[in-house]
Amino acid sequence: MGNAALREIAVIEEIPFDEVEGVVAVDAHNWLYRYLTTTVKWTNSAAYTTPDGIEVANLVGIVQGLPKFFEHDVTPVMVFDGGPSELKADEIESRREQRETYEQQLEVAREEGDEVAIAQLESRTQRLTPTIQETSRELLGLLDVPIIEAPAEGEAQAAHIVRRGDADYVGTEDYDALLFGAPLTLRQLTSKGNPELMDLAATLERHDLTLEQLVDAAILIGTDFNEGVSGIGPKTAIAEITEHGDLWSVLEARGDSVEYGDRVRQLFRQPNVTDDYAFDPTLEPDLEAARAYVTDEWDVDAEEVERGFERIEESVTQTGLDRWT
DNA sequence: CAATGCCA
């Protein structure tokens, strides 16, 4: 989701994949979700469901999606969302408890009309199922793709990692990455053509804004967590913030108001992220194990993943993934 | 310029 109006504000340019270098901190939820909803699923639904009715389109998506990185000598690092759905495989009981807790929280938030909390909790509704999470982690592990656990939003954590210089780009379709302060963001990583590069510094420079002001402008327009002011779009938001300086001054001058403005602001300014992560960008995939996992353990038709594995294999042997530091 | 609805 995110905010499409930010596209009007952001400096975005298409770049050849060859010019992408280094490490991409991928918003794993966003990345997997693309493969679960669009590409694979409807083309041959049966091929991505086990006899038990468990969806394994994520495994196919991973096998088909990773070669893009490998073939361009780009190291993906998958950043998973934290929060209520971070579950350990064998903790069935705590799983139920957490789900109940989440339901209760959502109920309370609804009663209180706390739109921000509702939005946050609902955004966790469309979370990946525990099975998807577990099998994705397992397969990524076999392929030696680093996984980082975010305390909350994966996107915020990915932005944090890039800000600290431990990765070069955030990978997500979501324009919100900009608001989390991601210096460089790559979009269209799942599509066929070239990716798009979204540049924070260039964006701020173009409009002569600070990041804080950009966040305020986005709040005026409306984000995933707040409604925004009716009648304010990207142009007006920038103009008003430029004229009055910040969110509150704009609202005061217009006699408007925004619900939970301060909380949404904090959400972007001080997201829940951690420095407690580490990864080795040197990838040594165990292709045999990965193939076995997908085709034997989860009964995915070998044809569905053959080409993907071949491409990964070729990348490994030709360029040597272990050269990437 | 913002919002809406339709279509590729």
Add this chain to the structure above:
DNA sequence: TGGCATTGG
């Protein structure tokens, strides 16, 4: 989704 035309302020 994203692009485009329309309408309404």
